[in-house]
Amino acid sequence: MLQPAVPLNEVERLKSLQEANILYSPSEEEFDNITQLASFICKTPISLISLVGEHEQWFKSKYGTELCDAQRDISFCSHAILEPEQIMEIEDTRLDVRFADNPFVIAEKEPIIYYAGMPLKNHENMVLGTLCVIDTKPNKLDKKQRKALTALAKQVEILLELKRKNEYLKTIRKELNDHNDLLKNFAGVVSHDMKMPLANMIMTADILKAKFDDQLGYEGLNYLKNIKQSGLKLSGYINGILEHYESDKIAAAHAEEFDIHDLLEEIIDLLHITEDCEINLPEKNTTIETNRAALEQIFLNLIGNSLKYNDKSKIIIDLECSENLDYYYFSVKDNGIGIPKDKEEDIFKIFTTLSKNDRSGNIGNGIGLSTVKRLVGNLGGNLRMESEVGKSTCFSFSIKRK
Known part of the structure; x- marks a missing residue:
């Protein structure tokens, strides 16, 4: 041999x-x-x-x-x-x-x-x-x-x-998940640690204005105003990051039964709307069973955007709800400024903005719609948008039934 x-x-x-x-x-x-x-x-x-x-x-x-x-x-x-x-x-x-x-x-x-x-x-x-x-x-x-x-x-x-x-793909996926978890933890820690100093800065600006209003003059007061506005903007940015990275936890909550009118009315109260606004609830008050906290977060973002990005003297928002054996379907349509065709794909990317001022003259942080898309995906649904510049925008999304 x-x-x-x-x-x-x-x-x-x-x-x-x-x-x-x-x-x-x-x-x-x-x-x-x-x-x-x-x-x-x-x-x-x-x-x-x-x-x-x-x-x-x-x-x-x-x-x-x-x-x-x-x-x-x-x-x-x-x-x-x-x-x-x-x-x-x-x-x-x-x-x-x-x-x-x-x-x-x-x-x-x-x-x-x-x-x-x-x-x-x-x-x-x-x-x-x-x-x-x-x-x-x-x-x-x-x-x-x-x-x-x-x-x-x-x-x-x-x-x-x-x-x-x-x-190889399993290894890469694990590495990405590990990096993503580190990023989430980092964002959470940094955001929480920054909230208190920011609150102190905003409050200090108000105290300085109240105590030294007659001594600061126009220029000094303007500086204080800019400090406060910057603090509020950064605070909103931090809250947006926290909401985005906590959306997975929100979507993991248990389903509960509730009717859609009650949920939407609570959301409208939370928004403290002061503008001339007409919000039309779904014609049928459907009783649904899903993750209430996640759906509330989705509607808060979408209705909030319909209020902010609207240049009409009277804001009109139409809300719809329907269902079949497998999914719930929702839509939020407004008569706002609309979104250009070449920006329709970008608006769902985190930190991406349209560089347009809202109704109050502020520019968004590019987090809200990314969070909405993440929540809808975690709930087993899809999100789509139709818009006409200067006339209207309609966001439609589905949620898989439990």
Whole structure:
């Protein structure tokens, strides 16, 4: 018996096999289907997907045998991987000097008399093992069988590559989730830590104005006004960040039953509307069962935007609600300033603004609509918008029923 030679690129080959993360992995139907098909096509009782490690070969898939592995120095596949581009076929192993006294060949029970193996390569052209068929009597593949075995080996390579890419994507996803969690924690800590100093700054500006109003003069009072406005704007920005990153927690709350009119009336009261405004509630007062806190946050943002970004003397907001067996559907339509077509995709991105002043002359922070989209997505729904500049904007969204 001749022991197999070691490939010239053995170090790199073993590294590739390790990185494939498939050695000693559980059996999988996709691979088992291929070994079964190979055995059927080649008319052999045994078929294996064999991965050649440093000291042993291990069978990712096996058909017709209970063996799980074998020593590398007596394996047939260790010889087959030395010729990566072609099938190694031994019609009668008893007549081949490499295998004549091999333990598998001279075994009394189910000896390996016939072997045909097609090497399996990865994306870097490194040979990881073989797809092989085995018989206990002399055999020979015809032209069609050889072509089929080669094609099946290619399918194994495709499965191995898909498995490698999936593992890579899982790793990237975990890293992104970890980074996202760190960002959430950082944003939460920083935002909470900044709220008190900001409140103190705003309050101090009011105290200074009250105590020294007659001494500061027009310019001094203007400075105080700017300080307070900047503080209020930054405070709103921080509250927006907290709402955005806490939206996942809000969406995870339990569903409860309530009617839509009660919810919307509470929201209208919270907004303390002072403008001339007509808000039309849904014609039907539907009783729904969903996450009340999340839906409240969505409506607060959308109705709030309809109030702020409106240049009409009278603000008109129409609210609609409907349902089917799977979803609740809602819409918020206003007669506001509208959104240009080229900005429709950008408005849902966090920190993106239209660079337009609202009704009070302020520019938004670009967080509200991003939070709305995040909440709607977490509730299993979709959000879309239709707008006409200078006339109206309508936000429609769905929520999956519990």
